[in-house]
Amino acid sequence: MNSPLWRDDAPTYPTSPLPTDRRVDLAVVGAGFTGLIAALLAAREGLSVAVLEARTVGAGASGATTAKATVLQGTRLSTLAQTHSRELAADYLQANQAGLNWLRDFCREQGVSTQAATAVTFAATDSGIENVEAEHQTAQALGLPTVLHDSLPAPFPVHAAVELPGQLQLNPTHLLAALVRAVNLAGGTVTEHVRVTGVRADTDRVRLTTSLGPLTARQAVLATATPITDKRATTMELVPQRSYLCAFDPDPAVEIPEGMWISAESPTISLRTYTDGDRTRLLVGGQGHRTGDFRPTAEHVDTLTEWTMRHFPGARRTHAWSAQDYHPVGMVPHVETLHWGGGRVLFAGGYSKWGLAAAPAAALQLADLLQGRPPQLTFGSPSVSGTLKTTLSRQASAPVSEIRNLARTLTGSGGHRGDAPDDSTAEDNGAAVFREGIHPVGEAFVDGRTCRVSLVCPHMGGTLAWNGAEESWDCPLHGSRFTAGGRLLEGPAVKDLKRH
Numbered sequence: 271m272n273s274p275l276w277r278d279d280a281p282t283y284p285t286s287p288l289p290t291d292r293r294v295d296l297a298v299v300g301a302g303f304t305g306l307i308a309a310l311l312a313a314r315e316g317l318s319v320a321v322l323e324a325r326t327v328g329a330g331a332s333g334a335t336t337a338k339a340t341v342l343q344g345t346r347l348s349t350l351a352q353t354h355s356r357e358l359a360a361d362y363l364q365a366n367q368a369g370l371n372w373l374r375d376f377c378r379e380q381g382v383s384t385q386a387a388t389a390v391t392f393a394a395t396d397s398g399i400e401n402v403e404a405e406h407q408t409a410q411a412l413g414l415p416t417v418l419h420d421s422l423p424a425p426f427p428v429h430a431a432v433e434l435p436g437q438l439q440l441n442p443t444h445l446l447a448a449l450v451r452a453v454n455l456a457g458g459t460v461t462e463h464v465r466v467t468g469v470r471a472d473t474d475r476v477r478l479t480t481s482l483g484p485l486t487a488r489q490a491v492l493a494t495a496t497p498i499t500d501k502r503a504t505t506m507e508l509v510p511q512r513s514y515l516c517a518f519d520p521d522p523a524v525e526i527p528e529g530m531w532i533s534a535e536s537p538t539i540s541l542r543t544y545t546d547g548d549r550t551r552l553l554v555g556g557q558g559h560r561t562g563d564f565r566p567t568a569e570h571v572d573t574l575t576e577w578t579m580r581h582f583p584g585a586r587r588t589h590a591w592s593a594q595d596y597h598p599v600g601m602v603p604h605v606e607t608l609h610w611g612g613g614r615v616l617f618a619g620g621y622s623k624w625g626l627a628a629a630p631a632a633a634l635q636l637a638d639l640l641q642g643r644p645p646q647l648t649f650g651s652p653s654v655s656g657t658l659k660t661t662l663s664r665q666a667s668a669p670v671s672e673i674r675n676l677a678r679t680l681t682g683s684g685g686h687r688g689d690a691p692d693d694s695t696a697e698d699n700g701a702a703v704f705r706e707g708i709h710p711v712g713e714a715f716v717d718g719r720t721c722r723v724s725l726v727c728p729h730m731g732g733t734l735a736w737n738g739a740e741e742s743w744d745c746p747l748h749g750s751r752f753t754a755g756g757r758l759l760e761g762p763a764v765k766d767l768k769r770h
């Protein structure tokens with residue numbers, strides 16, 4: 271588990287050491303789509319730019335994504351219109367369309383291979399029909415040439431479908447490599463294996479503490495999916511969600527429907543194909559859940575595999591992996607100047623698993639903000655009443671543990687003793703949880719070694735849960751994740767777990 275298909279033949283990324291004088295106009299933290307595109311736009315405007323990546327280029331969601339780039343995003347437009355307003359849905363669409371256009375132009379310019387594809391939102395059951403129709407009506411009202419169908423030919427049930435032609439799909443590692451090359455060509459640097467552990471704004475500079483020593487910049491962009499080091503409103507409003515992807519070698523005798531599909535119902539099923547040479551694979555994804563769920567995570571991959579075997583008999587699974595993206599409580603991505611950063615520290619993220627168009631859109635907004643220009647396009651401002659409505663409806667349909675987690679996301683409280691799973695549940699999945707005094711402690715057995723760590727999250731004290739599928743300790747509050755031995759993987763935390 272957890273080797274994305276894309277890694278099989280990933281191109282090498284032309285990365286470089288940190289700038290020798292350790293002073294730049296702009297430091298970008300995180301080398302996913304947001305960071306690399308923001309860095310490229312700033313470097314093309316003449317700023318000296320350094321991108322600092324804790325792991326490797328694309329190590330977050332960007333290198334593990336399904337990579338469907340579309341403005342028909344499930345039932346998002348109608349949901350935004352119903353939750354907030356038609357005007358906000360129009361702003362959101364316009365910004366995403368600008369992001370998609372930028373992406374298409376960049377890929378064309380740089381020779382990144384893309385395939386034109388039709389995006390399809392389908393009702394897998396009768397209960398999804400109304401949502402599909404609502405999406406079609408909203409999309410049409412906003413000027414998109416969507417087509418509504420009672421059904422479509424597919425080897426799985428389709429009770430209704432709305433489709434939008436002219437969208438695109440790609441291999442994300444090809445896009446990431448082209449972005450790194452373009453940043454270099456524009457005079458910037460991209461450095462891997464440098465973790466930023468502190469960000470402090472003075473009157474005229476931002477001082478970054480990193481695992482390779484200090485670096486100062488006039489401005490900084492935190493393109494870290496959720497803002498690292500932040501313990502305030504932005505982090506609290508971003509709900510971390512992991513989801514799963516499997517790649518299959520399909521039986522050539524079984525027809526695969528063309529297009530990029532996603533179901534209107536939850537849990538979602540998402541499909542696309544990827545053709546490399548004369549080999550076509552089927553990608554099936556979904557089963558999203560809040561990061562740090564105490565339920566065994568491996569069963570999500572089993573569910574996706576069973577669904578695929580049922581509808582595509584003879585398919586052979588070749589890869590299974592998972593990754594996380596952040597879902598804002600108000601449903602609208604964040605692009606903002608963080609108020610603790612003295613006007614010099616910016617953040618963009620929270621794309622709810624639609625970052626292929628939204629990340630370029632956010633980067634275009636960051637480019638304006640960095641130059642002191644008002645952004646030409648924005649995702650729109652969520653209404654307070656809409657945000658409250660989403661929060662309440664999520665609470666009404668969520669299990670109790672989800673409600674507790676959501677409340678904690680919003681209040682930042684967590685780490686109570688009663689939250690950890692009981693020992694037997696954890697042991698079933700390759701780890702054990704117990705108490706030393708009042709402190710929760712986890713013991714995992716990995717590669718013949720016993721690793722014992724504190725289960726108190728160093729970000730804000732959440733209690734970590736064992737993720738058996740990925741052999742990691744995951745925090746349900748804001749999504750920090752750690753290896754079995756306690757080494758920080760991702761999330762807003764900047765420290766490893768304490769060893770016991």
Ligand SMILES: Cc1cc2nc3c(=O)[nH]c(=O)nc-3n(C[C@H](O)[C@H](O)[C@H](O)COP(=O)(O)OP(=O)(O)OC[C@H]3O[C@@H](n4cnc5c(N)ncnc54)[C@H](O)[C@@H]3O)c2cc1C
Pocket residue numbers: 299300301302303304305322323324325326327328329330331332333334335336337338339340464465466467493494495498512513514515555592593594595618619621622623624625626627628629760761764
């Ligand atoms: C399973 C899955 C499927 C998806 N499918 C689609 C899809 O089909 N279409 C679509 O539009 N979107 C999809 N998305 C969403 C999309 O992939 C993301 O929205 C997008 O990749 C986010 O990009 P990002 O650059 O903001 O974040 P990331 O790619 O997560 O990048 C953040 C980077 O910051 C680095 N970082 C973190 N902390 C530090 C630190 N302290 N110091 C230095 N670096 C740090 C991380 O290592 C990481 O590389 C999917 C997401 C998931 C999880």
Ligand code: FES
Pocket residue numbers: 684727728729730731732745746747748749750761762763
């Ligand atoms: S408490 Fe915030 S990520 Fe764990």
